[in-house]
Amino acid sequence: MTKIRFHIYILLLFCSVNFSAHSSNFLEEENFVTSFAESAISILSNDSFSEAERTSSFTELVMSSIDLNLISKFVLSKAWKNASDEQKEKYLIAFKDYFVSSYANKLDQYTGEKVDVIGSQEAGKYVIVESNIIREGTDTLKINLKWRLLNKDNQIKIIDLNIEGISLVIAQREEFQSFLANNDYDLDKLIEKIVSVSD
Amino acid sequence: MNLRILLVVIIGSTLIFQGCTSKGTELSSSLSQQEVPTVNDPFEKVNRVVFSFNIIFDKIILRPIAVTYKAVIPGFVRNRITYSLNNLSMPITAVNNLLQGELRKAGVSTSRFIINSTVGLMGFFDPASSIGLMTETEDFGQTLSVWGVSSGPYVVLPFLGPSNPRDFAGLLSTSLLDPMYQIGGGSASDSLRTYRLGTGAVDFRSQNVEILDDLQNNSIDYYAAVRSFYSQGRESQASSNLEIDSSEQENDIFDDFEMDESYVGPDIEITYD
Numbered sequence: 155m156t157k158i159r160f161h162i163y164i165l166l167l168f169c170s171v172n173f174s175a176h177s178s179n180f181l182e183e184e185n186f187v188t189s190f191a192e193s194a195i196s197i198l199s200n201d202s203f204s205e206a207e208r209t210s211s212f213t214e215l216v217m218s219s220i221d222l223n224l225i226s227k228f229v230l231s232k233a234w235k236n237a238s239d240e241q242k243e244k245y246l247i248a249f250k251d252y253f254v255s256s257y258a259n260k261l262d263q264y265t266g267e268k269v270d271v272i273g274s275q276e277a278g279k280y281v282i283v284e285s286n287i288i289r290e291g292t293d294t295l296k297i298n299l300k301w302r303l304l305n306k307d308n309q310i311k312i313i314d315l316n317i318e319g320i321s322l323v324i325a326q327r328e329e330f331q332s333f334l335a336n337n338d339y340d341l342d343k344l345i346e347k348i349v350s351v352s353d
Numbered sequence: 354m355n356l357r358i359l360l361v362v363i364i365g366s367t368l369i370f371q372g373c374t375s376k377g378t379e380l381s382s383s384l385s386q387q388e389v390p391t392v393n394d395p396f397e398k399v400n401r402v403v404f405s406f407n408i409i410f411d412k413i414i415l416r417p418i419a420v421t422y423k424a425v426i427p428g429f430v431r432n433r434i435t436y437s438l439n440n441l442s443m444p445i446t447a448v449n450n451l452l453q454g455e456l457r458k459a460g461v462s463t464s465r466f467i468i469n470s471t472v473g474l475m476g477f478f479d480p481a482s483s484i485g486l487m488t489e490t491e492d493f494g495q496t497l498s499v500w501g502v503s504s505g506p507y508v509v510l511p512f513l514g515p516s517n518p519r520d521f522a523g524l525l526s527t528s529l530l531d532p533m534y535q536i537g538g539g540s541a542s543d544s545l546r547t548y549r550l551g552t553g554a555v556d557f558r559s560q561n562v563e564i565l566d567d568l569q570n571n572s573i574d575y576y577a578a579v580r581s582f583y584s585q586g587r588e589s590q591a592s593s594n595l596e597i598d599s600s601e602q603e604n605d606i607f608d609d610f611e612m613d614e615s616y617v618g619p620d621i622e623i624t625y626d
Contacts (some may be wrong), residue, residue, distance in 0.1 A: 223622050228607075242621040250623070256571050263563065278608045295435065301609070313607070319589025321603055325581040328392060332577030347573055 165312055180274040183281040183303050186310045190219050191269050210257045221304060221311035222250060228313075235340050241341050242317040248348045255352040269299070280304055280313065288332040392580065393506050400509040404576050407514055408569075411558075419558035431559065433477040438553055440469045440476025441545075442490045444532040449491035453499045461488045491588075493530075494523030500592040507580055515583035 197203070197211045226249045227234045237245065267287045274283045280302050287297040302314035302321075314323040330344060337343045394400065424429070443466035450459035465481040465488065470478050481487075497519050498504070505518035516524070528534075533549075534542040558565075572578045588602075 213517060239621060243623070246623045252571075256567070260554060260563075260567065262604065277604045280604070280607065295432070316603070318586065319593075320582050320585045324585065324606060325578060327578045328581040329572065329574045332392070332580075333574045336574070344573070351573060 158260055179276070180281045180283070183283050183305070184271050184274050186303065187283045187285065187301050188271055190312070192216070195264075198261055208261050209254075212257070212261055213254055219312055221306075221313055223254065224304070224311075224313060226250070229323060229330050231327055231331060233330075233339065233344075237341055241345065245341070245345050245348075248352070251338060252348045252352040258316050277302070282316075294333065361626075375574050384510055390585070392577075393504070394580065395506050396508060400507065401576055403509040404579070407509065408513060410512060415554060415558050416562070419555050419562055420556050423559045423562060424447075431556070434552060434556055435560075436469075436473075436563055437476040438549065438556055439479075439490065440466060440473070441549055443469075445493045445527055445530070446488065448530070448532065449493060449496045452496045453491070456493075458488055461486050462491075489593075492520075492523050493526040495585070495590055497523055504587065504591075506585075507584060515579060517587075520587065532589035 193215050194212070197208060197215060200208070203211065212256050223246070226246050228250075230237075230245065234242070269285050271283060271285045273279055276282075281304075283301045283303060285301070287299060288295070294332045298318050300316040301312055301325075302316065304311050304313050314321050316322070333344055333347065334341070375626050399422075426434075443462045447459045447462035447466070449454075450462055466484065468481040468484075469476045469479055472478075476613050502519050504520065508516050508518065508521065510516050510521065513524070528546075533545060568578060
């Protein structure tokens with residue numbers, strides 16, 4: 155399965171959704187993933203969009219569906235606690251640009267993969283919705299996707315995406331921690347690096 | 354004779370790594386008060402050097418081949434290759450299913466191999482899946498993990514990339530013991546080995562051209578990103594074999610975080626429109 159593990163790092167939502175029979179423990183959350191993917195696909199497959207329009211519509215959808223504040227703090231981990239208010243604000247802005255730049259200008263790579271929501275389960279405070287992406291041109295080569303959702307004040311937000319056992323948020327967090335460990339835990343250096351990578 | 358070397362390697366490496374891992378466990382438990390689980394990577398300096406070497410090798414040789422392969426060979430054919438590689442790994446998967454005590458899965462892997470090698474035209478098609486015979490590939494690294502051997506420290510191997518002592522021992526055993534290589538023998542087994550190694554590398558790389566390019570360009574620390582991907586991926590395969598809830602450890606990490614109000618407190622929030 156290693157072979158297809160990286161296949162969709164960026165294809166966060168390059169997906170349309172198939173409906174099929176499955177056990178629905180958390181219908182509301184499953185529908186959230188379904189409609190999120192449907193909105194994403196309609197943006198990605200809309201040929202009348204220019205590249206810039208597509209990126210901005212997509213960003214609008216993503217920002218309204220994920221809890222970026224929470225993710226930003228989570229990936230910074232301990233360093234968030236020790237940061238000054240000025241650093242925190244600089245970091246939040248830098249991380250958002252970094253996040254957007256990771257998919258901007260690549261949204262035309264969508265090749266019609268299908269997503270099947272196959273179930274959901276509780277995981278502490280979170281609900282995990284499980285789905286499969288079927289590789290284009292085959293019916294049996296699948297990639298497993300798990301969406302970690304948080305329902306706070308009746309608002310569902312995406313917290314993490316796990317692809318074939320790899321949590322993108324945990325990977326991001328380990329990357330930041332590694333950078334900090336190799337740079338005297340200097341948060342300013344990390345922020346500088348984040349800004350330079352997203353340019 | 355091969356078998357004897359193999360056993361020495363496995364037992365030797367297992368003992369050495371058990372040593373490493375028990376230290377690792379102590380380390381991580383003493384650090385569990387902190388919120389970041391430590392990465393078991395005591396050889397990071399050497400690993401980073403080998404990693405840089407691998408990147409150059411990839412840039413000069415592997416990536417260009419993979420890009421050309423993808424450009425020249427139609428998707429339909431590339432999918433056939435993926436299926437055929439999967440089929441060739443079924444015999445060793447069946448052996449590992451047995452070693453893990455999974456009789457039913459061993460039956461599925463064997464049936465898959467027989468059906469896809471014949472009806473599936475030498476494995477280029479996958480009729481077995483259409484009749485419900487589906488299974489994950491298994492290697493000796495996963496079997497060792499089922500036997501309770503911990504992964505040991507993260508190691509980057511020249512050419513082969515991310516690994517650890519457990520998975521490396523598994524890799525050696527696979528190349529020596531794979532039943533595919535007992536068939537025919539001599540030159541037939543050599544060309545089969547070459548096909549799997551060469552085509553396998555190109556097949557994997559060609560599926561990940563854009564993804565790895567993006568990852569490399571967008572990384573704050575590419576080495577750490579790859580390390581995390583590899584370790585998380587192998588852990589999740591191991592826990593699925595042990596029938597542990599693979600997301601359990603992940604849940605703990607997220608829960609620890611959420612409970613600490615000083616992180617999630619609304620001291621600084623930005624609105625994204």
